Structures are given as structure tokens and as C-alpha cells.
Amino acid sequence: MSFDRSIKIAPSILSADFANFGQEIQAIEAQGADWVHVDVMDGHFVPNLTFGPAAVKAFRPHVKTVMDVHLMIAPVDPYIDAYADAGADVLTAHVEAGPHIHRTLQAIRAAGMKAGVALNPGTPAEAVAHLLDLTDLICVMTVNPGFGGQKFIDMTAKIRSLREMIGDRPVHIEIDGGVDPTTAPLVVEAGADVLVAGSAVFRGGSVEAPEVYGENIRKIRAAANA
Numbered sequence: 001m002s003f004d005r006s007i008k009i010a011p012s013i014l015s016a017d018f019a020n021f022g023q024e025i026q027a028i029e030a031q032g033a034d035w036v037h038v039d040v041m042d043g044h045f046v047p048n049l050t051f052g053p054a055a056v057k058a059f060r061p062h063v064k065t066v067m068d069v070h071l072m073i074a075p076v077d078p079y080i081d082a083y084a085d086a087g088a089d090v091l092t093a094h095v096e097a098g099p100h101i102h103r104t105l106q107a108i109r110a111a112g113m114k115a116g117v118a119l120n121p122g123t124p125a126e127a128v129a130h131l132l133d134l135t136d137l138i139c140v141m142t143v144n145p146g147f148g149g150q151k152f153i154d155m156t157a158k159i160r161s162l163r164e165m166i167g168d169r170p171v172h173i174e175i176d177g178g179v180d181p182t183t184a185p186l187v188v189e190a191g192a193d194v195l196v197a198g199s200a201v202f203r204g205g206s207v208e209a210p211e212v213y214g215e216n217i218r219k220i221r222a223a224a225n226a
């Protein structure tokens with residue numbers, strides 16, 4: 001997985017048909033998704049439950065691009081090897097999920113994955129200031145994590161601070177929550193390059209009408225690049 005700052009659209013399969021993940025992943029990739037974003041929730045760190053390592057491993061053969069796994073779980077460290085075995089390319093842990101994020105990021109890289117760190121809306125950019133050489137991606141939450149379809153919270157000032165702090169390091173800034181053709185240009189202008197979108201990609205489409213996913217992805221990308 002090489003680094004570049006071009007805009008990448010990462011549909012969140014939290015908004016896919018839960019009875020049909022394999023075909024949904026194939027459909028979004030055929031329709032232009034750059035990465036596939038997988039939201040892992042534990043009903044403890046966030047008030048919702050999704051899937052664990054066995055399900056993520058079952059998604060893997062369907063993902064031909066980048067499998068971007070966002071852990072909204074606490075603790076993280078006992079599960080790092082399981083997500084490496086499941087085939088995650090990027091594994092992101094929340095800075096709020098435990099006292100030893102430094103160790104967590106080292107362990108993710110040691111397990112052969114790219115290491116991501118996520119920040120809730122209430123957490124300042126400075127929380128990752130000492131982690132910049134240990135991380136490949138900073139995920140800025142623009143909703144309080146747990147559910148798709150929430151209203152975008154403006155984090156553009158935080159994104160700008162992070163882009164400045166990152167300097168010329170090869171670190172992606174990913175935005176997660178409420179990304180659509182209206183909000184995408186705001187976050188890209190502030191310095192983001194990976195856009196996670198659930199509702200705005202899957203709305204109106206299905207595996208029987210995958211061209212809707214393609215139109216939705218194109219609209220987000222066009223707005224982001226405008």
C-alpha cells in the first residue's frame with residue numbers, strides 16, 4: 001500500500017445490506033470505491049455492536065483494494081493479532097480507548113499493518129502530537145462514533161491543525177461521519193485525503209442497482225476535487 005495524497009473514497013459497510021456483505025463490497029469496488037471501511041463496534045466503547053474478527057476475515061477475499069478497519073472497541077491490544085490474521089491493511093484504534101496508545105500503534109505496525117489513530121470530536125489535535133511518527137493515518141471523527149447517518153460536526157479547525165503538525169510525514173487524514181457532497185469540500189480544503197462515507201454512498205442503491213453507488217461516489221469525489 002503506497003502513500004499518496006489523492007482523494008480516496010472509503011465507503012463504510014455499516015450502511016450496506018448486512019445479509020449480503022460479499023456482494024456489497026464487490027459492488028462498491030466495481031463502482032469506484034478506493035478503500036473499504038469496516039466499522040468494528042463493541043457495545044462498550046460505543047453504544048452499538050457490529051462485527052468481530054471472524055466476520056472481517058470473511059470480508060477479506062471480497063476486498064481487492066484496501067481493507068480499512070476502524071476499531072471502536074476498548075481494550076484494543078488483545079485483538080490486534082486477530083485483526084492482522086483477518087487481513088486488515090489499516091487498523092485504527094481510538095486515542096480514547098486506553099492509556100497506552102503509543103504501545104498500541106507500535107503493536108499494530110509490528111503485526112504488519114498500517115497504524116491509524118482516531119480522535120472523537122471532543123478530543124483535541126494535540127492528543128496525537130507525540131504519535132505522528134508512529135501513525136500512518138489520523139481519523140478525525142466528525143460525528144460521535146457509534147451510528148451511521150448522523151449530522152456532520154465541523155472539525156475543520158482540527159483538521160487544519162493536524163495537517164500543519166504532520167508536515168511532510170506520509171500520514172493520511174481520514175474523515176469519518178456525515179461526509180457527503182456538501183461537507184467533503186470543507187474537509188478536503190482543510191487537509192483531509194481519505195473520506196469515509198456510509199449513508200451518502202449506499203443511499204438509494206443496492207446490489208441490484210449498483211450504478212447508484214457509482215453516482216453517489218462520483219458526486220462526493222467531484223465535490224471533493226472541485
Ligand SMILES: O=C(CO)[C@H](O)[C@H](O)COP(=O)(O)O
Pocket residue numbers: 012014015037039070143144145146147148149150176177178179196197198199200
Ligand atoms: O464510524 C462510523 C460511525 O461511528 C461510520 O463510519 C460513519 O458514521 C459513516 O457513516 P455516515 O457516512 O452515514 O455518517
